[in-house]
Every structure is written in structure tokens, then in C-alpha cells.
Amino acid sequence: MAAAVELEGVNVTFGDFVAVRDANLTIEPGEFFSFLGPSGCGKTTLLRTISGFIEPTRGQVKIGGQDMKGIGPNKRPTALIFQNLALFPMMTVAENIGYGLRVRGVPRHERDEKVKTLLIQVALSEHGHKKVSELSGGQKQRVAIARALAVEPSVLLLDEPLSALDLKLRQHMRAELRAIQKRVGITFIYITHDQGEALTMSDRIAVMNAGVIEQVGDGRAVYAEPRTPFVASFVGENNRIRGRVSAVEDGFATLDTPLGALKGRNPVALSVGQEALLFVRPEVLRLHANGGTSGFAGETLDVAYEGSVSHITLRVKTGQKVTASVGGGVPLPAAGEELHLGFTPEDGLLLALPEGHGR
Amino acid sequence: MNGSLAFIFGLPLAVVVLFFALSAYERRRGIATGPGFFQRNGLAVGLYLVLAVGFWAFFIILLPQLAMVDMSFRPKLPPAQMGGPKDLYTLENYRYFLFGSTTSTAEWNWLHIKAFFLTIGVSILITLINFAICYPLAFHMAQSASAARLRVLLLLLILPYWVNEILRAFAFRVLLSSGGIINQLLMGSGLTHEPIDFLGADVGLYMGLSYAYLLMMIFPLYNAIESLDRNQVEAARDLGAPWWHIHAFIVLPHAKPGIASGCTLVFMLTAGALAAPLVLGGPRTLWFTPIVYDRFYQAFNWPQGAAYAFILLVSCILFVLVVLKAFRLSLGEITR
Ligand SMILES: Nc1ncnc2c1ncn2[C@@H]1O[C@H](COP(=O)(O)OP(=O)(O)OP(=O)(O)O)[C@@H](O)[C@H]1O
Ligand SMILES: [Mg+2]
Numbered sequence: 001m002a003a004a005v006e007l008e009g010v011n012v013t014f015g016d017f018v019a020v021r022d023a024n025l026t027i028e029p030g031e032f033f034s035f036l037g038p039s040g041c042g043k044t045t046l047l048r049t050i051s052g053f054i055e056p057t058r059g060q061v062k063i064g065g066q067d068m069k070g071i072g073p074n075k076r077p078t079a080l081i082f083q084n085l086a087l088f089p090m091m092t093v094a095e096n097i098g099y100g101l102r103v104r105g106v107p108r109h110e111r112d113e114k115v116k117t118l119l120i121q122v123a124l125s126e127h128g129h130k131k132v133s134e135l136s137g138g139q140k141q142r143v144a145i146a147r148a149l150a151v152e153p154s155v156l157l158l159d160e161p162l163s164a165l166d167l168k169l170r171q172h173m174r175a176e177l178r179a180i181q182k183r184v185g186i187t188f189i190y191i192t193h194d195q196g197e198a199l200t201m202s203d204r205i206a207v208m209n210a211g212v213i214e215q216v217g218d219g220r221a222v223y224a225e226p227r228t229p230f231v232a233s234f235v236g237e238n239n240r241i242r243g244r245v246s247a248v249e250d251g252f253a254t255l256d257t258p259l260g261a262l263k264g265r266n267p268v269a270l271s272v273g274q275e276a277l278l279f280v281r282p283e284v285l286r287l288h289a290n291g292g293t294s295g296f297a298g299e300t301l302d303v304a305y306e307g308s309v310s311h312i313t314l315r316v317k318t319g320q321k322v323t324a325s326v327g328g329g330v331p332l333p334a335a336g337e338e339l340h341l342g343f344t345p346e347d348g349l350l351l352a353l354p355e356g357h358g359r
Numbered sequence: 360m361n362g363s364l365a366f367i368f369g370l371p372l373a374v375v376v377l378f379f380a381l382s383a384y385e386r387r388r389g390i391a392t393g394p395g396f397f398q399r400n401g402l403a404v405g406l407y408l409v410l411a412v413g414f415w416a417f418f419i420i421l422l423p424q425l426a427m428v429d430m431s432f433r434p435k436l437p438p439a440q441m442g443g444p445k446d447l448y449t450l451e452n453y454r455y456f457l458f459g460s461t462t463s464t465a466e467w468n469w470l471h472i473k474a475f476f477l478t479i480g481v482s483i484l485i486t487l488i489n490f491a492i493c494y495p496l497a498f499h500m501a502q503s504a505s506a507a508r509l510r511v512l513l514l515l516l517i518l519p520y521w522v523n524e525i526l527r528a529f530a531f532r533v534l535l536s537s538g539g540i541i542n543q544l545l546m547g548s549g550l551t552h553e554p555i556d557f558l559g560a561d562v563g564l565y566m567g568l569s570y571a572y573l574l575m576m577i578f579p580l581y582n583a584i585e586s587l588d589r590n591q592v593e594a595a596r597d598l599g600a601p602w603w604h605i606h607a608f609i610v611l612p613h614a615k616p617g618i619a620s621g622c623t624l625v626f627m628l629t630a631g632a633l634a635a636p637l638v639l640g641g642p643r644t645l646w647f648t649p650i651v652y653d654r655f656y657q658a659f660n661w662p663q664g665a666a667y668a669f670i671l672l673v674s675c676i677l678f679v680l681v682v683l684k685a686f687r688l689s690l691g692e693i694t695r
Contacts, residue, residue, distance in 0.1 A: 075599075
């Protein structure tokens, strides 16, 4: 079976500005695939390139194995859910959902049947006759989904569809979207700048930064095995210390830092003398750690108690802050107390300093 | 005279009192929300606003029109007899429009009736032409033009209107006359041997009228289309809609109020245009407004002129209301 979507060396430029650089990617049929990245990194641009509103400056977009060059958005087997939904306000809910069928010339009774089924699927069967403006945020969301699903796309593209909702509804809609995807079985390509959303919903995630896809992998991979400093700091919390590699031994390396020698895993094969960054997640740091661990010593700045976890902020001697998250039941230090936080080398991660990176 | 003076100054005052009463009533009934009109603007400014608007509405709009209506129901009399025993209300002026002078043998006053319907019909046609010209331009300006292009287009649209209406009409005349540039070009290129009588065939008139109120169409359209979320156009396209479907079912319904207000303006102004028909009308053209003009200044029959003007006004208003009704638009909507 051909891949749902393939990007081959896709570049999109606006004038001199490169919005997407050398995107190479294969998205499998039936996958829930997310693009995760900060605002302005080119997610929407990439999605619009897949849906056909933007032609790539260079490279190729293939959908279902077919080159999409010169094929307009109205002819592609994709459906896009817009960041602001873009429902048609002068039509009823049912008319909105049936619009794609209407332009395809599907006969009225067939259309009505289909709309009815879709209304049931998104739990809006009571609301078909209503105007869009009479619906709540979550209901509008579902209308947009039903409208897109009505044309039976092989790929559904969603541009931050939950960003306008409040937290509670957003969490509810996450589960619902995921359930809908499982049910219809088509490929979902989902855009978000919310890492929690990406991690909970996706089969795989592409992390983007400034137009570049930095890493592609499942949630565990991008969280636990980041391959670039950007991914390490953007996905989840991370403490970061800069230094120079002083020793390398199979799979591990030691970094000379202003806080002393710190040891961590070396997945990107750094060599001695190279500048590098050490990343340590807050949840792997242990209080009062002893023995074979390396770690950070400093003054406790703040202790935030959250019940099941507590967040401890430490100021180390360089003035930098280090955060640790510890589980319940651990005796907590008081603010101002001198503290030592430790981690094992398996929990430290060394990554190359990106080129032209200042601090 | 004393009575009418009291009337003239009393009415605006009555408006103020009415306004106060209304706001007090709304306040008591709890209809009005938020701070009241005078609380919001202060007493002095509020009073000024009410007085000024009342005065303006009364003197500039209502009073002259009422005077016209009143005059249209009176006979033509020398000034000395005005208000005299012969100055009685009569339908004579309206009768004249339909049946002509009492001495005429014809059954109907065909000349004027034809001119009237021609004016209405051609005004409708010109409104439609204006819409056809302006819609694509307004759509481009509102949805796809870059900011720089938009500025240039707006400038190009507005600049020609710095030239006054009469001059513009004469420019058309010069352009289209038998010795004009267009005829010279046509004959020079060998397409025709004789000059074409554009003006006699009313081509000049229709062109002039179409051009005269173009802006009145384009700006309401532009405003209406501009407020359409671009994503809606794209959503429709993404769902597979061909371009004409998008215009017919997404853009036009959204722009309906703008279309209505543009068409209303152009229709009213065209039907009431005077300069273009006077300058560009061919010798056989009978436009209604020059006839009205003639009633006043050639026949010196002001009451009849008033009646004719009133007929045109009421017909236009009725026509517009009927069309709005047909398109399920309220008057309130077209002013949005
Ligand atoms: N039509 C355009 N012309 C010029 N620059 C553009 C255009 N569209 C987008 N850009 C630029 O490309 C970059 C990426 O924009 P894009 O909309 O893809 O970001 P995004 O990742 O979707 O951000 P957000 O999360 O805020 O929606 C931005 O810097 C933006 O200014
Ligand atoms: Mg975006």
C-alpha cells in the first residue's frame, strides 16, 4: 500500500524567507501524525502545501503515491480543518456538512442520508437545522470535523483545531478526535504547538523548528530520545548545562562544565574536545542522592507543592536555575536550604551544540 | 406667517422633548441597557446632538420634501393668487402625467409615460452593468490584491472623480462625437467608412451613466466582500467547490447587504441623474429627469415639476423596497 503522504525535499519560500526547508517525510495510511512546533515555525505553511493551497518552491508532495504537482486543493483527496474552523455562517449545520457533497453533485436524498449518519457520528443529530452561530465551541468543532469527513478524504488535515477551546473541552475533544480517527481509519495529520496534545494523541510526531523538521518519532522517542537540543528543550521540561567533552567511553561521555564534570549518555557520538549540551529531565533528579551519581549543588529557591509531585527550584553557583520534580512522600527541603540533586549517567543526555548557537 | 415660524422652531424642540420622553420611558421599562444617551455624552453635548440632528433632519430633508409634496397638489398660479381662493388642492398635475393636457386628443400622455419607464428600465440595466463591472474588481481588491496593489487601485478609481460630473460628461461627448477620437480610430483602421452616431444611439448616455456612479457600487461591494473570512473561500475550495459555486453560494450570500446597498444607490442616482442625460442624451432621447427639469424651468410650472419629481421618487422607493423584500433583506441590513 502506498504511503498516505510523502514529502520529498519540500521547500517553501516567501520571497527571501524560507518557511519550510527540506522536508522529507513519509506518513503511513491510518496514522495519527502530528506536527509539533512553536508559533511561526511553518506548520500551517506545510499543511497548506499538503492540501494544495501552496505549491512547494522545490520538492515534491505525493499523496497515495501520486505526485500532486499542479493539482488544486479542490481535486486532492485531502480535507482541511482550519485554525478558525471557517464554517459557513449563512448555512445550517446540515447544509455545512453537506456542502462538499452538494458541489460534487450527489443527489439530494443520498446527501441527506449521509449528513444524517455524520450528524449521529459526531453526536449532533438534534442540531442539524440550527444555524452555526447557535452552537457551542465544541459543537462547532464537531461540525467542522463532520463537514471534512463528508467528502471521504483519505487524509484529514487539522490545523490546531482545539486551540480556541477552554482546557476542559480541549481535553475532552482530544479523546473524541482520537476515537473518531480510530473509527474512520483514515490518516489524520494534526498540527499543534501544545506538546501535551501531540504526545497524548499521536502515533508519531514531527518536531519542527524554524521551518526545519528536526526529529520524527513516536511520543516516547521524541521525549526520551531527543536528537537535537531544540527537541530536548521543546518537548517536556529539561535542565540544560553547556560544557566541553573531556572523555568518551562506549555510549557515555563526560562533560566539563562550570559545575564540575558531569556524565551522560552520548547517542550522537560526540568526540573529546567538542562543545556540547547536557540535558537532565526534572523527574530523574533525586534529592540527597549519594554515591555514584553526579549532580548539582545549590541553594533552594522555591518549593512548589502540587500533591502528587513537588517542583524544587535550585540556584547553582553559576546563577543558573535547575528544576527537579519529586514524587510525594519525599521529605521536602525548605527554601534557602543548601541542597544536592543527583542523577545517574543513564539519565543524562549529551547532544551537540547547534551551529552558530550562542549560549 | 407667525404660525409657521412657531412651527419651524417648535418642531426641533418637540423632537428634543420626545427624545427625553423616550429615553425616560426606556429607562423605566428597563429596555435600555448601559448608561443613558445624556449620561454617555453629557447634557450639553447630548442636547447639541439632538438639536443638531433634529434641525438637520427637519430643515434639510423633511421640510423641502414636504413643501414639494404640498406644491405638487396645487394648481399653477401667478404669485399674486397664491394662497388666494383659487389655491385649492388638486390632482391636476398627476393627471397631466398620465393623460396630458386637457386639450390634447391622445388618450394617454405617451411621451412622458414612455420616458418614465425608459428611465426606470435603463436605470435597472445600468445598475446591473455596474454590478457586473464592479463585482470582479471588488472581489479582487477585497480578497486577493496585495496592500500595495490595493492602494494603486483605489487611487485609480477615485482620481477620475476629482473631475466634476459635467466635465466628465462632456469628455464622453468629445470622445464619442462623429469627429471624435473613437470614430477617427474606427475610420482610420478601415473598420467603418462613415462615422457612427454613438450619441444618437444613446451609447454615450449609457456609458456616461454607467461610469458616473461606479464608486457608489464598488465601495459597498468592497466593504461587504472584505469582511468575508478568506478561510471560508478556501474551505469551500478544499471541499471541492468550483470557482463559480464559491461565488454563488459563499461570496454572494455574504455580500448580499453590500450588493443591495450598492445597487440601491446606483439605481436611485441613475434614475435621478440630470447632467449626463442633458449633456449626452441624443436628440431623440427622452430621459425623465430633463422632463422634470423642463417642467420647472421651461414651462415654469413648478407644481407640475414637483408632481413629476414626486412620482419618480415614490416609484424608485417602492421599486427598491419590493426588490429588497424579494431578496429578504431589511433596510437595517443594507446599512451595516
Ligand atoms: N503568505 C505569506 N507570505 C509571507 N510570509 C508568510 C506567509 N505565510 C506565512 N509566512 C511566514 O512563514 C512563517 C511560518 O508561518 P506559519 O503560518 O506556517 O506558522 P505556524 O507554524 O503555523 O504558526 P502558528 O502556530 O502561529 O499558526 C511565519 O514566519 C510567517 O510569517
Ligand atoms: Mg498556524
